[in-house]
Structures are given as structure tokens and as C-alpha cells.
Amino acid sequence: MGSARIEILVGSFLIIGFLALGWLALQLGEVPWVTESKSYILNAEFNNISGVKVGADVQIAGVTIGKVRHLKLNEDSLAVVGMQLDRSVTVPVDSVASVKSQGIIGDKIIQITLGGDSELYKPEDTVVDTESAVDLESLISKFAFGQVDK
Incomplete structure (x- = not known):
């Protein structure tokens, strides 16, 4: 009788442990059916998103x-950034959505400057x-070789 009680206790402990592990995975992980209910996708078209990566912050x-969440090229050869907000x-x-640097040489982020219109974007x-990323390399090369527009 004592061994059956220990087996039930150990089994209960394992089930509670697996449930706790599952709950932790849902809280920390990127489970689509959980995160989609708390967020929506808004896209933005840019001429240049140099340095922006999937997982970069979107800030206001x-x-x-x-x-x-995703980066792609559309049929007009513009970069489309899918932002999960x-x-x-x-x-x-x-x-206005802009590509900005976080700090002097930090990672690229998308900065949204809110307007005042009463009409809102839908998912x-x-x-x-939009304001695209400034390509410092091309600016420096234009300046160095005298091709700066006056």
C-alpha cells in the first residue's frame, strides 16, 4: 500500500512539473496562436531598410x-517591413515610420511618429x-569623390 502511494505522489509531481514547464514555454516563447491575440501586423514600405533585421524593435x-516579424521585397522593388504591434x-x-539607429552604432529599429488623424490603420x-535608412557608406563615398549634389 505504501509503494502505490509513493507512485501516485511521484506521478502527481511529474504532471505538475510538466504543466509548469508548458506554462513557462507559453509565457516566454513565440507561440503564434497566443501572441496573435495580443498583437496585429502592420506593414510599411521603404526605399531602403539597410541594417533592419527580423526581431528588431518597433518603437513609439x-x-x-x-x-x-518579416522583411520582403514587393513588386515595385520596395522593401516591406511587417511589424507585429x-x-x-x-x-x-x-x-510616419522611420528607420533609425539605436545609439551611435547600435542596431537599426523602426521608429513610428504618430500623427493626429482620427482615422486609424487596420491590421x-x-x-x-516612411523615412528610409541613411546609407552612410554611399554618403561618405560621394563626399570623398566629389559627387555631392549642390
Whole structure:
């Protein structure tokens, strides 16, 4: 009788351990059916996204409100950035998305400057009012070889 009780106790302990591990995995991991209910995708078209990577922060006023989920090239040869934003954040249609550096030589992020329009972007809409990344290498080479526009 004592050995059956120990087996039930050990089995219960293992089940509780697996449930705790599963809960932790859902909280820390990127489980699509969990994160999609708390967020939405907003796209943005850029001429140049040099240095932006999947997983880069999306910020408003320095506060991280999402992550870059995908990068692709559209039929017009523009870079399309898919941003997964927190559902509590609304973006007016006159907002501007910019590629910025975090710090002097830091990682590239997407900075959204909110507009004042009452009409808001819906999930899967595309922001077309954007500021692309500044390509320092091309600016330096133009300056060094005297090809700067006056």
C-alpha cells in the first residue's frame, strides 16, 4: 500500500512539473496562436531598410511597442517591413515610420511618429509615409569623390 502511494505522489509531481514547464514555454516563447491575440501586423514600405533585421524593435517615443516579424521585397522593388504591434497601440493614418539607429552604432529599429488623424490603420494595412535608412557608406563615398549634389 505504501509503494502505490509513493507512485501516485511521484506521478502527481511529474504532471505538475510538466504543466509548469508548458506554462513557462507559453509565457516566454513565440507561440503564434497566443501572441496573435495580443498583437496585429502592420506593414510599411521603404526605399531602403539597410541594417533592419527580423526581431528588431518597433518603437513609439522610445517605448518598444512591437517587433519586426518579416522583411520582403514587393513588386515595385520596395522593401516591406511587417511589424507585429501590441493590440493596445493604435496608429493614425498620417503617422510616419522611420528607420533609425539605436545609439551611435547600435542596431537599426523602426521608429513610428504618430500623427493626429482620427482615422486609424487596420491590421495588415501598409504605411507608405516612411523615412528610409541613411546609407552612410554611399554618403561618405560621394563626399570623398566629389559627387555631392549642390
